[in-house]
Structure formats: C-alpha cells, structure tokens
Amino acid sequence: MxxxxxxxxxxxxxxxxxxxxxxxxxxxxxxxxxxxxxxxxxxxxxxxxxxxxxxxxxxxxxxxxxxxxxxxxxxxxxxxxxxxPPHRQVVLIERYYTFDDAFVREVLGKKLSKGTKKDLDDVSAKTNVTLKSCRRQFDNFKRVFKVVEELKGPLVENIRQHFLLSDKLARDYAAIVFFANNRFETGKRKLQYLTFQDFAFCAGQLINNWTVGAVDNMVEDMDVDLDKEFLQELKELKILITDKDLLDQHKSLVCTALRGKTKAFNEMEANFKVRIKSHGHHILHVLAHLLAHGHFIEPCRSDRWTTADMRLYLTHYTNSAHILDTFKHQVVWDRYMGVVKSCIFKMYHD
Known part of the structure; x- marks a missing residue:
C-alpha cells in the first residue's frame, strides 16, 4: 500500500x-x-x-x-x-531584554547581588510577574551592569553597541546601571507614586550634566560616577541659605517677580521652600531628599500647587540668583539648578 x-x-x-x-x-x-x-x-x-x-x-x-x-x-x-533572519534577530534580542515596569520599579536602586536575587520570590508575588521572568530580567540587569561598568565612552552607546538594543531600551538600561551604582533610595513610601520612567528621565539628566562624562567623554566610568569636583563646588552654594542678607535679597527678588502671577503667591511667600542640598553625600540622594524629606515637592503638593505654579516658581527662583551682585557661583548654580528643575518638572504630579 x-x-x-x-x-x-x-x-x-x-x-x-x-x-x-x-x-x-x-x-x-x-x-x-x-x-x-x-x-x-x-x-x-x-x-x-x-x-x-x-x-x-x-x-x-x-x-x-x-x-x-x-x-x-x-x-x-x-x-x-x-x-x-536579521530582522527576526532584532526582535528576539529586544524582547529578551525588555522588562516589566512593575518589576524594575521594585529593584531599582538596589544592589544587583545574590542577596537581592534571593528576594525575587517576594517581588514576583508583589508584581504578579512570574518568578522565572523576574530572574531573567534581574540577570539581564546584572549582565549589562558588569559589561559596561568599566568601559570608556558614553554609557548609552556602550549598552547599545554591546547588546544591540534600541536607543530607548539602551537609555532605560543606562538608568538602571546608574541607579544601581549610586544606590539611590527609590523605595521610600513618599516616592511610590513615581514610575520607572520618571526615574529614568532623571537619571538621564544626571548622566548628561553631573557625571564625569559631562566634562570628559573618554574616561572610565564616565557616565556612572558623579563628578567629584562638581560635588565639592556645590558646597559654595550654601551661601544662599547661610548668608541672611543674601537669602533676604533672593527671596525679595523671587517674590517681586511672582506677585500677581499666581493664586499660590501667599503660600510661596510664606514658605520660601527651596533649600540647597549641597552637603557632600546628600547630593547622591538629591532626588530622594527633594521628595521624601519634604524639602520641596511634598510641601508643594500639600499646598496644591499646579504644575504651572511649580514651573513659574522654579524659573524665577533660578533666574533671580543671577541678579544677586554678591553671588559669585553662577556656573555651578546653573549646572545644579538646570538638573533639579528638569527633575522636579518630571516628578511633580499635581
């Protein structure tokens, strides 16, 4: 048959x-x-x-x-x-390295170590992401971190070239590497409303402006370590809050510029909220301090400032310092406030 x-x-x-x-x-x-x-x-x-x-x-x-x-x-x-086929390879790689926002939000800023990996059972239960997927994503974070931590050149480009990722995904991994290296405190209760993309944006701002790579684009760890000279220079900004005459002048200039332009003026005048945090190690946690410790965002949220109020206030707060005759640290001020403003604008969910 x-x-x-x-x-x-x-x-x-x-x-x-x-x-x-x-x-x-x-x-x-x-x-x-x-x-x-x-x-x-x-x-x-x-x-x-x-x-x-x-x-x-x-x-x-x-x-x-x-x-x-x-x-x-x-x-x-x-x-x-x-x-x-090449186009299918691109899909396989991109999807393999894609991660769940809920998962990365739980491990962001934590040390990529065996100890953290042991806690993935709890993370899996909390995020509803399978344990197997959690382990794959965690191992990907750790793998990328190990490969790029000692490379010279731009962090995003190194990630993109070594792992063949899209620009967007490479930037997200750069944020993960940056936060893991600097151990930012992203798990505090008052930070829970922030998404991974909020933090990723802020990491990009810090990388582009506050790291060694912002001034020298061919040094080791250029986009991972913060510029130590800049951190030292930040101490000079304390004069804005330690010199009473300078503080009063600054406040007067800001309030004059704001008067009649916002319904929140009374609260702005009564609570001159912005405080320069330039004490050594504090700057490593500037985002957490701005939020969790009540230095700026939390009080503004309590007073029900709108996003427009926030932008107006910070714009005049920054620009008014340029008018102060006795304030001699304009370059450092602009480098500091440029990043702080951008991060606050991103993080302020009114």
Whole structure:
C-alpha cells in the first residue's frame, strides 16, 4: 500500500513571536498551550491539541538553546546553528531584554547581588510577574551592569553597541546601571507614586550634566560616577541659605517677580521652600531628599500647587540668583539648578 507524503525542507528557524513572549513571561509549556488554545489557534491552523503541544514544546526547546546566544547578542549574528533572519534577530534580542515596569520599579536602586536575587520570590508575588521572568530580567540587569561598568565612552552607546538594543531600551538600561551604582533610595513610601520612567528621565539628566562624562567623554566610568569636583563646588552654594542678607535679597527678588502671577503667591511667600542640598553625600540622594524629606515637592503638593505654579516658581527662583551682585557661583548654580528643575518638572504630579 503506497502512501503519499508532502515534505517541505528549509533551513530558516521558525519562531512564533506569541510563543516567544509566553516563554519570556515564564509560562510553562502546558500553560502556554492553554493560552494559545484560548486565542483560537486551533481553529486558525486547523490543528489538533497534540500538534499544538508538540509545536509549543519544539519552540520552547529552540528558545532555550538560543538563550545562551542572547546573553551576548553579537554572537547571534555570527553563529551557524540557527538560521535566523536579521530582522527576526532584532526582535528576539529586544524582547529578551525588555522588562516589566512593575518589576524594575521594585529593584531599582538596589544592589544587583545574590542577596537581592534571593528576594525575587517576594517581588514576583508583589508584581504578579512570574518568578522565572523576574530572574531573567534581574540577570539581564546584572549582565549589562558588569559589561559596561568599566568601559570608556558614553554609557548609552556602550549598552547599545554591546547588546544591540534600541536607543530607548539602551537609555532605560543606562538608568538602571546608574541607579544601581549610586544606590539611590527609590523605595521610600513618599516616592511610590513615581514610575520607572520618571526615574529614568532623571537619571538621564544626571548622566548628561553631573557625571564625569559631562566634562570628559573618554574616561572610565564616565557616565556612572558623579563628578567629584562638581560635588565639592556645590558646597559654595550654601551661601544662599547661610548668608541672611543674601537669602533676604533672593527671596525679595523671587517674590517681586511672582506677585500677581499666581493664586499660590501667599503660600510661596510664606514658605520660601527651596533649600540647597549641597552637603557632600546628600547630593547622591538629591532626588530622594527633594521628595521624601519634604524639602520641596511634598510641601508643594500639600499646598496644591499646579504644575504651572511649580514651573513659574522654579524659573524665577533660578533666574533671580543671577541678579544677586554678591553671588559669585553662577556656573555651578546653573549646572545644579538646570538638573533639579528638569527633575522636579518630571516628578511633580499635581
């Protein structure tokens, strides 16, 4: 008895993006099959449940074999085991390194160590991200950190080139590396309303203006370590709050500029809130201090300032210092307040 069989042979590795995402999300094979069935794939492909199970298992095996290459994305293009078109390689890499905002928000600023990794069970339960996915994301953070921490040159560009990520994702990883290196306190109760993207924006501001790389673009750790000379120079700004005459002049200039322009003027005049935090180690936690310690944002939120009020106040507060004849530290002032203003504008959710 003869049997006719149609066979197609090819060398391109077949990868279903939906199955890949289920694998990345930490679904088991059986759970992935259920999700695919609920999505109507059996009717769409006119296949049986056994065939769907076999296909899912086969693709999971392929992803697992590819994973070691994804740890060093540049190797993916040069290997011969899997014939994966370039455009598909881009998708595989980008998705592998994409992370959940809820997860990164929980680990942001923490040391990327074994101790933190042990706590991922709790993070998984809190964020509703599977433990397997949490571990993959954490390991990705740690891997990127280790590769780029000693490289010369711009941090974002180093990440983009070594891991072949999009510019947006590379910038997000730069923020993660920066916060992990400087151990910013992002987990305080009063900071919980802030999203990862709020912090990522602020990290970009700090990297571009306050790191060694802001003044020398070819030094080690250029975008990871804050400029120590700048931190020392910040101490000079204390004169704005320690010299009473200067403080009174500054307040008078700011209030004169604000009078009649906002309904919040009385509160602004009664509570001259901005305080320069230039004491050594405090600057490493400037964002946390601005928020959690009530130095600026929290009181303004309590007084129900609008975003427009905030912008108006900070603009005049910054510009008025330029008029003070006895204030001789304008360059440092502008470098400091430029970042502080940008960060506050981003973080102030009225």
């Amino acid at each position: 003869s049997v006719e069989l149609d066979v197609f042979v090819g060398n391109t590795t077949i990868m279903d993006e939906e199955v890949y995402q289920l694998w990345l999300d930490g679904y088991t094979v059986n759970d992935a099959v259920k999700v695919r069935m609920e999505g109507g794939v059996l009717e769409e492909c006119e296949a049986s449940a056994d065939v769907l199970l076999s296909d899912t298992m086969d693709q999971y095996r392929t992803f697992q074999m590819c994973e070691r290459l994804l740890h060093s994305p540049a190797k993916l293009a040069n290997q011969l085991l899997f014939q994966i």
